[in-house]
Amino acid sequence: MRGIYTHLSVSSRHLTSLIPIYLTSILRSSIAKMDALPGDLVLAIAEQLDVKSALKLAGTCKHISSVIRAYERSVVLTRMKSFLYPPVGNVLSSELCLRRPLRHGSFEMMKELERRESAVEDILTKAPVYINIRSPAMLGDLDDESQIRLSGLLKRALAQCDHIADIAANAPCKPKEKHWYLNLNRRYWEIPDLAWGFREKDPYTNYSARPYQREHIQSLPLEEVVMLLYLVTALSLGFLESMAGFIDSDPAVFERTTMFEDSVLRHGSWFIWAHAVGGTEWQRMSMKIVTVALVELSDYESGREDALPGLRSALLERFKELTIIDEDTIPRMFTMAKRIVTGKDPWPEEDPEEDDAEGSGDESGGEGGSEDGDVDSDENGVEDSN
Known part of the structure; x- marks a missing residue:
């Protein structure tokens, strides 16, 4: 019986020593398979990842790294399409007491856009x-x-x-x-x-x-x-x-x-x-x-x-230019913002004197004859944001 336990112990130690060799063999086999991945497939995967994950993917083997690095701009520009308002040029970094220019189409720029989104x-x-x-x-x-x-x-x-x-x-x-x-x-x-x-x-x-x-x-x-x-x-x-x-x-x-x-x-x-x-x-x-x-x-x-x-x-100058409003600028802005947010019709770039004349007969005292100070729309209005 003692001989059996001794044999099992030796076998166990032997198997343990073989594990690193076995894992290395699997890793080499996996790397060989990854080296064989078509470049188009590598790029298709990278384009679906955030920057951190894409860089981790690039670190798996030289083949994948070379493909991703060679097509960095293409990967980034494709990823940028998922952002509501992608930049058209270089951007500034967001660091404590520092803003560095980040090249358009670089992974560093994409990382900054992800940071801004957060x-x-x-x-x-x-x-x-x-x-x-x-x-x-x-x-x-x-x-x-x-x-x-x-x-x-x-x-x-x-x-x-x-x-x-x-x-x-x-x-x-x-x-x-x-x-x-x-x-x-x-x-x-x-x-x-x-x-x-x-x-x-x-x-x-x-x-x-x-x-x-x-x-x-x-x-x-x-x-x-x-x-x-x-x-x-x-x-x-x-x-x-x-x-x-x-x-x-x-x-x-x-x-x-x-x-x-x-x-x-x-x-x-x-x-x-x-x-x-x-x-x-x-x-x-x-x-x-x-x-x-x-x-x-x-x-x-x-x-x-x-x-x-x-x-x-x-x-403020641009607001006054578009609305032809010289007084009560901020209160009028709040009225307009409320209309946009609540999905009401656009408004015109009205004549304030005409607007005052219309509002003078309104029992509620609102501008333009409406209860909440809204103004009517015409062909000069802007499209709804949605």
Whole structure:
């Protein structure tokens, strides 16, 4: 009996020693089979994966790696079709106190788009002080259908903010070097009346991109303008609420709020996520960005020659241009946003004097003769977002 146990023990040890050899043989066989996979099949698989999974697939063997790397741009461009608003050029990375230009069609760019998609979802679902889909600022409680429509419209507006920010990553703009970003923590950009030309190196105000960003905003159609203006205003109301304990002690709180809105347009989901969701370090970064913008505003209002107007002013100008409204701009914007979100008919670019005349006979006091201040539509209206 003892001999049997000894034999079994020896056999067991022998089998254990054979396992690595056996597994190696299987692995080699699997790799050989993977080496034989047609390139088209490899690409078809890679195009269905997120970046992390595609890179893991590329790491399985040299053959697959060479195929995926050789057709990186093709894989990325195919994957980009799954995004609601894919970029048309380079994009900026979303790092703490740093935004690097990422080449269009690269895996690094795709990873950034996936990060933005996650950030936008966080903004819409995890920051109710800033965005509340069920009962959004100044729009009242919404039914399920309107909530779905609002969510889509806000995603579109956030993508528009990201596009405005990404203008800085494309020609003719020149990307800012890393050390200029680091000056944020050194508070260098908070120095008022910086020496001539140095503000242009500030990546947080991004003067070199400003004219092109303003030009883009001033080319947007009415519905885009309304929802973009609604987004920055709703976020600023949340910002004011978060600053409630400092309103009495901060004489520049309302100017700070204005520059918070401008920063939303300049930096998109990177800035919004940082402030509303990102935690202590990220929120500290966002507040420093607002402080830098506030210094820039002071330079502009003091009449400094090289100071440029902001992006919020370009958005308001475009809204007034399309609606021919010079007064009560924000209340009228809220009325228009409510119409879009609730799926009502488009409105015209009306004559305010005519609108006042029509509204004067309305018992409810609403503008344009309607209960909620809605205006009628004509051929100049914009298409419904859906």
